[in-house]
Amino acid sequence: MTSTSDTTRRDFLKTSVAAASAFAAPAFVRGQNLNSQLQFAGIGTDGKGYSDIKLIASHDKVKCVAFCDVDLSRTEKVKPLAPEAPIYQDYKKMLDELGDKIDAVSVSTPDHTHAIISIDAMQRGKHVYCQKPLTRTVWEARQMRQQAKKAGVITRMGNQIHSHSAYRTGVKAIQDGVIGKVTAIHSWVGTTGHGRSGLLEPPVKNEAVPKSLDWNLWISVAPMRPYGGNRVYHPFTWRDWQDFGSGAIGDFGCHLLDPVYTALKITGDPISVRSEHTGMNDEVWPAQETIQYVVPGTQYTASRSLPITWYDGGRRPSNGIAKLLPGQSLPNSGSVFVGQKGNMILPHVGQPFVNIEGVKIEPVESLDHYHGWVDGCLSGKQPSDGFEYGGHLTEAVQLGNVAAYFPGETLEFDGKAVKITNNSAANKYLTRDYRTGFEIAST
């Protein structure tokens, strides 16, 4: 028997699919459960996962139907958000068991697990909000773009500052031509590529895995290694380690380069990338690094190509580049947009200013990044910064990490073929070897 609410849900689905040309997927794939409510499951429930889930759940049309975390001791905070929602340790089991009861998921787990979880969820027709960087490798980012397109689901990358007034104001100022056409970009972050765990190599002594944690699931696609101990790899310190995290450029590149990519409408693949750093081994990322990209020019750039320089670990552009006015200073993290009429300095989560006497930039309002994604899921309207956009940005970020293995060498990239054309040894770093049972099939 068909209930009234079932009919309403199907009617809603038909209307929203018809109304949204961006909805490419067949109706059976797209949220059978979508009516005026989004049935949502949060994967990764502590750290950033908790705030992602809380802010998504604060939308009045969201119902939390399940939570998942490989460490059950880290699920306490989300429980009050939906005390009746089941808690899983394995996202696959959750998706298998709950099936159509889930319309959408957030993926707020360490970087190495973003792709395997998000791609699986998209293949099952779920909308996905995934943390930055979208993936751990270039190849995975390309798969995310392709799978999102194929599934026709609504996606967004979790770089919430994209919707913040500071970045939106910077984007508008560039597109309004306040500094003229852009000739170069310099972006930097104060953080370092390693140092969070205090280790450069895996520890010799290992502690027992806590009972609440499924270490096999935490390791996921990466080669198995012992647990180590609290904060050797998890929580949080996985960022240092090449198997799991993506160093300083991976941690902050998708934040800082986001207003650059958005303002300049960069949609092409990087042409070349070159890294220079203080040294690295096979385990952790460099402490200090400078990465030089060349990307295709756009309507907002002065030339057919644009140099972007990335600095981290305390490095930043020189005063000669920034050309600040008296009283101005560079923030700890941010970007200098060098333009034909002057420079715009865009602090990370701070309002932009220019080095042109008498020119002030009016702030534009913030939007709700989380609710924007939920609204997109309900209406069928894809936000402009879905996985196509986030995938491009992540490919650039992770190319920087490929270049780190060949310091001082300019690597030329063929984006169409996803290939480094002038150094065959570099190609293996565009992807990874997947652990048996955790493979990602090509889309």
Ligand SMILES: NC(=O)C1=CN([C@@H]2O[C@H](COP(=O)(O)OP(=O)(O)OC[C@H]3O[C@@H](n4cnc5c(N)ncnc54)[C@H](OP(=O)(O)O)[C@@H]3O)[C@@H](O)[C@H]2O)C=CC1
């Ligand atoms: N946009 C932003 O401003 C921010 C984004 N981030 C991003 O959020 C993500 C998470 O970072 P952070 O919260 O610091 O990391 P943490 O290590 O603190 O937490 C990640 C959470 O995911 C859980 N988890 C790990 N693997 C899985 C899995 N396979 N399935 C389900 N749950 C899993 C972890 O459990 P366990 O305790 O076992 O590790 C933990 O609860 C990263 O991609 C990071 O880059 C982080 C901070 C801010």
Ligand SMILES: O=C1CO[C@H](CO)[C@@H](O)[C@@H]1O
């Ligand atoms: O914005 C952020 C704050 O710091 C975290 C830890 O380095 C980052 O991962 C995150 O993206």
